[in-house]
Amino acid sequence: MEAVGEFVQQRWGELLDEVGAGAAERYAAGEAFPRKYLIQAAQKSLHGLALPREIGGEGMGSNVWGRVLEEMTFRCDESAFSLVVSMTTSIAFTLYQSGDARLIDNYVRPFMSGELAATLAFTEDADFWSWGTTLTRDGDGGVLSGRKSYVTGGLISDVFLTYAAAEPGRLAACLVHRDDPGVRLIPAEGMGFQSAGMAVLEFIDVELGPERILTWTDGLDHSQLYLNERRSMQASWTVGRMRGLVARCAARLRTTTRQGQPVLDYANVAGALGRMHMLTDVAQTMTHDVLDRQARGETDLVYDAKISAAKHFSAEQAMNLAHQALRALGGHAYYGDEYYGRYVRDCAGLIPAGGTQDSLEITIGALVAKNLL
Amino acid sequence: MEVRFSGLLLRFTGYERTVTVKANTVGKALESLRQQFPQLGPVLWDGTGKLQRVHRLILNGEVISSNDRRALRDTDRLEFLTAVAGG
Structure with missing residues (x-):
């Protein structure tokens, strides 16, 4: 990771410092980080890092991109920044994989240049088959109606990869633009990610041409191909955040004394720090392993148990780390440094996400029960 | 032969977990299910008529393709495992 760290610092270090500078204030005010930072990052070739050279990327692959994402999250106090960037890159990867030249020209290339930012419009407070968002056929195109309840980076994105109920039992996938007539973005109120531009996305009879509809019938498979890959990116982000917490916690503990002794001389405090490091190390090892498996083509593309395990473990341990930090740091973590509050609120979102x-x-249990793992 | 359902497919079988079909090939078993539970069709098959990739088809504990040609017996058991997660 040292080489990746140096690479990130060299190419994006200055930008990450600038983005991170106002993070706490933005979070407190519930303001999304400025869109200009997404453009600047793209101009420094962040978005095209993993994409192939033949379409203008750098061809480094998703295993390098996952590590870069981790490192950016570790280094930048505005943790929403890498999260939102990764939404665009995951969608770019999905559209590139379609092999559709039109999608590559109209979306993937503008994503790489920073001209457009994309995110996923998936979540409703319902299962797939009970979604209220529907895509109805209308001539060659369709009409989209409904509401997505929590869209990451929605307020600062231009394109939404949207899944909707179509014919009975089928899901459709389509691309919606923020300036399409009938699209309405409303700031979403959630527990965390206050600077990530979270949005409620409403569709009021949005007319979509056939070129915007990725599939009328196979949205279930389409969504799972996207979400399976996405889970390893979520794990990468989480590991970066965990590393950040451990580093901040250790820095504080190194300068803290109690009863006239350095607090790290207390065995329980040193032990807590050791546990935090080990949990982070294991989460990182699991995540790097699945990133490398993905790069080697060894993962199941629709549902990979190891990718899911990396997401699951990192999310659980991110919350565990917060608990450990509160115990080791005492009141400081609760009222002395707002960083920990942001961390807890954001990482709580990793449980459902x-x-x-x-x-x-x-x-995973069902796969084990059927002797498939 | 016996066909077992679980997870999100259950709502499309009227929450029947186990059904019996008369079929001597996987293809015929799937066709029989399509007729017995018409609402299951769009969930199981994609727009080109192939089994959607989120579903794994398991015959007597072995993952098989929906194009599997082997002859089936009444004692065989076919199961679906649907691996999906949200966003």
């Missing part, structure tokens, strides 16, 4: 922890456990 990317497939709830319970749903991942159930599926």
Whole structure:
């Protein structure tokens, strides 16, 4: 990771410092980080890092990109920044994989240049088959109606990869633009990610041409191909955040004394720091392993149990780390440094995001029960 | 032969977990299910008529392709495992 760290610092270090400078204030005010930083990052070739050279990327692959994402999250106090960037890159990767030249020219290239930013419009407070968002056929195109309840980076994105109920039992996938007539973005109120531009996205009879509809019938498979890959990126982001917490916690503990002694001389405090490091190290090892497996083509493209396990473990341990930090740092973590509050609120969102922890456990359990793992 | 359902497919079988079909090939078993539960069709098959990739088809504990040609017996058991998660 040292080489990746140096690479990130060299190419984007200055930008990450600038983005991170106002993070705490933005979070407190509930303001999204400025869109200009997405453009600047793209101009420094962040978005095209993993994409192939023949379309203007750098061809470094998703295993390098995952590590860069981790490192950016570790280094930048504005943790929403890498999260939102990764939404665009994941969608760019999905559209590139379609092999559709029109999608590559109209979306993937503008994503790489920073001209457009994209995110996922998936979540409703319902299962797939009970979604209220519908895409109805209208001539060659369709009409989209409904509401997505929590869209990461929605307020600062231009394109939404949207999944909707179509014919009975089928899901459709389509691309919606923020300036399409009938699209309405409303700031979403959630527990965390206050600077990530979270949005409620409403569709009021949005007319979509056929070129915007990726599939009328196979949205279930389409979504799972996207979300499976996405889970390793979520794990990468989480590991970066965990590393940040451990580093901040250790720095504080090194300068803290109690009863006239350095607090790290207390065995329980040193032990807590050791546990935090080990948990982070294991989460990182699991995540790097799945990134490398993905690069080697060794993962199941629709549902990979090891990717799900990396997401699950990192999300659980991110919350565990917060608990450990509160115990080791005492009141300081609760009222002395707002960083920990942001961390807890954001990382709580990792439990439901990317497939709830319970749903991942159930599926992995079913695979084990049938002797498939 | 016996066909077992679980997870999100259950709502499309009227929450029947186990059904019996008369079929001597996987293809015929799937066709029989399509007729017995019409609402299951769009969930199981993609727009080109192939089994959607989120579903794994398991015959007597072995993952098989929906194009599997082997002859089936009444004692065989076919199961679906649907691996999906949200965003």
